[in-house]
Amino acid sequence: MSARANPHAFSARRIYAMVLRYWYLLRGSWPRLVELMYWPTIQMIMWGFITLHLRDTSSWVADAAGVLLTGVLLWDILFRGQLGYTLSFLEELYSRNLGQLFVSPLRPMEMVVALMTISLLRTLIGILPAALLAIPLFAWNVFTIGLPLITFFFMLLVTGWAVGMAVTAMLLRVGLGGESLAWFVIFLLIPVSAVYYPVDVLPVWLQWIAFALPPVYVFEGMRAVLFDGVFRWDYFAAALTLNGVLLALGAAAFLWSFQVARRRGFLLQGGE
Amino acid sequence: MLRTPAVKVEHLTKRYGTVTAVDDVSFEIARGSCVGLLGGNGAGKTTTIAMIMGLLLPSAGRIEVLDEDMLAHRFRVLPRINFSSPYMELPHRLTVAENLRIYAELYEVAEPKKRIAELAETLDLVPLLTRPAGRLSAGQKTRVGLAKSLLNDPEFLALDEPTASLDPDTADRIRGYLESYRSDSGGSILLASHNMAEVERLCDEVLMMRSGSIVDRGAPADLIARYGRKNLEEVFLDIARTPGGANALPAQAAQ
Numbered sequence: 001m002s003a004r005a006n007p008h009a010f011s012a013r014r015i016y017a018m019v020l021r022y023w024y025l026l027r028g029s030w031p032r033l034v035e036l037m038y039w040p041t042i043q044m045i046m047w048g049f050i051t052l053h054l055r056d057t058s059s060w061v062a063d064a065a066g067v068l069l070t071g072v073l074l075w076d077i078l079f080r081g082q083l084g085y086t087l088s089f090l091e092e093l094y095s096r097n098l099g100q101l102f103v104s105p106l107r108p109m110e111m112v113v114a115l116m117t118i119s120l121l122r123t124l125i126g127i128l129p130a131a132l133l134a135i136p137l138f139a140w141n142v143f144t145i146g147l148p149l150i151t152f153f154f155m156l157l158v159t160g161w162a163v164g165m166a167v168t169a170m171l172l173r174v175g176l177g178g179e180s181l182a183w184f185v186i187f188l189l190i191p192v193s194a195v196y197y198p199v200d201v202l203p204v205w206l207q208w209i210a211f212a213l214p215p216v217y218v219f220e221g222m223r224a225v226l227f228d229g230v231f232r233w234d235y236f237a238a239a240l241t242l243n244g245v246l247l248a249l250g251a252a253a254f255l256w257s258f259q260v261a262r263r264r265g266f267l268l269q270g271g272e
Numbered sequence: 273m274l275r276t277p278a279v280k281v282e283h284l285t286k287r288y289g290t291v292t293a294v295d296d297v298s299f300e301i302a303r304g305s306c307v308g309l310l311g312g313n314g315a316g317k318t319t320t321i322a323m324i325m326g327l328l329l330p331s332a333g334r335i336e337v338l339d340e341d342m343l344a345h346r347f348r349v350l351p352r353i354n355f356s357s358p359y360m361e362l363p364h365r366l367t368v369a370e371n372l373r374i375y376a377e378l379y380e381v382a383e384p385k386k387r388i389a390e391l392a393e394t395l396d397l398v399p400l401l402t403r404p405a406g407r408l409s410a411g412q413k414t415r416v417g418l419a420k421s422l423l424n425d426p427e428f429l430a431l432d433e434p435t436a437s438l439d440p441d442t443a444d445r446i447r448g449y450l451e452s453y454r455s456d457s458g459g460s461i462l463l464a465s466h467n468m469a470e471v472e473r474l475c476d477e478v479l480m481m482r483s484g485s486i487v488d489r490g491a492p493a494d495l496i497a498r499y500g501r502k503n504l505e506e507v508f509l510d511i512a513r514t515p516g517g518a519n520a521l522p523a524q525a526a527q
Contacts, residue, residue, distance in 0.1 A: 011380065013377055013380050014377065014378050014380070016377060017374050017375075017377030017378045018374075018378075020373070020374055020377065021363070021366070021370075021374045024370045024374075025363070025366065028365055028366070029365070091363070095361070095362075095363040095364060095365075096360065097362065097363055099322075099327055099357075099360040100355075100360050100361075100362060100375075100420070101378075102326070102327060103325045103327060103350065103353075103354070103355040104375065104378040104379060105347060105350040105351045105378065105379065105380075106378055107347060262326075262327065262328060262329045263328075263329045264288070265288070265319075265322070265327075265328050267327045267328070268318070268322050268327050268328060
């Protein structure tokens with residue numbers, strides 16, 4: 001028998017194997033690659049024209065160049081982050097591959113890390129062309145935000161992963177019948193995330209909900225940078241803490257659903 | 273030194289609500305041996321294998337694989353065992369080579385490219401390596417599934433109907449590969465099959481399942497003699513069609 005790696009360790013190689021699995025799938029289909037870039041670019045173009053229109057009629061938009069464009073790009077990070085995570089997991093249900101995967105030494109949390117990695121790749125592939133295209137089209141360079149942009153990016157991505165974990169936990173319970181969850185659950189967050197308007201526009205009771213979720217701190221933080229040139233560390237700390245809580249809850253939900261799936265035989269059936 | 277069995281199953285039970293899929297099953301698989309799991313559709317064969325492989329949690333009972341408690345420490349064992357079933361396919365859009373590469377990485381095979389090349393040669397997969405897994409015939413898919421299950425040179429291999437829906441020539445070649453695996457590696461096999469000739473050829477011992485229970489067991493030749501039949505298929509039919517189980521069989525079977 002061949003020499004074997006330490007079976008107790010969390011394995012970077014198994015995570016790599018799963019990233020490779022999703023990467024092969026992605027690179028094997030040019031329509032998938034185009035689709036990743038298509039919607040963020042279309043959104044950016046549409047909001048770019050809205051910005052051009054409102055700049056002359058709204059002092060709020062005029063005061064901070066690119067506030068709407070940055071909002072739409074950041075929202076897409078949250079949306080694409082979640083979608084990249086969940087759609088990659090759905091591929092295992094489509095191909096009825098969960099059984100094969102989990103008779104291998106793959107651990108559920110290794111799969112989670114692989115899904116996060118491919119979500120990061122998919123998000124970058126989707127968002128970067130739109131962000132770059134905004135420079136010549138609307139004279140707005142989102143990268144001028146600098147280091148705060150990196151914190152905004154990762155805070156939103158992590159929220160997307162946490163929601164993705166919760167959605168995949170539900171998919172493990174209901175199977176492909178819950179496929180549409182991947183597309184609509186995240187939109188529950190958009191009204192309370194204050195993407196395109198300040199959070200104080202919301203009624204007070206809704207502000208309480210908004211402040212319990214990480215994205216609102218990112219979008220308020222984005223406006224603080226664009227309007228006042230200030231990076232709000234307090235918002236960053238709040239987003240970081242809440243993301244930690246959401247990530248832990250998402251992971252717990254996924255692991256719990258995984259155990260239920262093992263009890264009910266879902267990994268064996270793998271799909272419907 | 274006494275060698276412990278490769279697999280030891282004690283009082284294994286699986287209930288889904290009021291339905292009992294596997295009912296108080298106990299058996300052992302000796303190191304290097306091949307044990308056949310026979311039974312009609314819904315007898316509990318696949319459920320039993322899924323519990324042994326850690327895919328399904330039992331309602332009661334204990335499973336030891338390669339001296340490890342499968343329920344408590346399955347990650348210690350999973351790198352050393354493998355499973356193949358025509359009912360669990362590999363991702364269709366990925367090529368055979370890509371699929372094998374991914375599983376070689378998952379099993380942390382020392383030299384993945386070399387191992388894949390060896391298996392491709394042995395199982396006649398070389399011309400198929402660049403083809404998407406979804407575009408293969410049933411026989412080709414079975415051979416790819418078998419290659420996947422041999423990637424980590426497993427000490428224990430569970431096979432769920434490995435020759436189902438294959439033509440006689442391909443099925444015979446698969447049986448040949450399994451015989452080679454056993455003789456070359458000394459590995460143990462649990463084989464669920466509906467093909468009695470296959471079981472007679474490959475297995476040292478047979479477990480006859482019906483309605484989730486093991487109703488009889490023994491070496492194929494012993495069972496045939498005990499039931500006074502010409503082959504294992506006739507024994508299978510006796511057991512499957514006798515109300516009340518093997519205890520209600522004709523006199524010669526009970527002797």
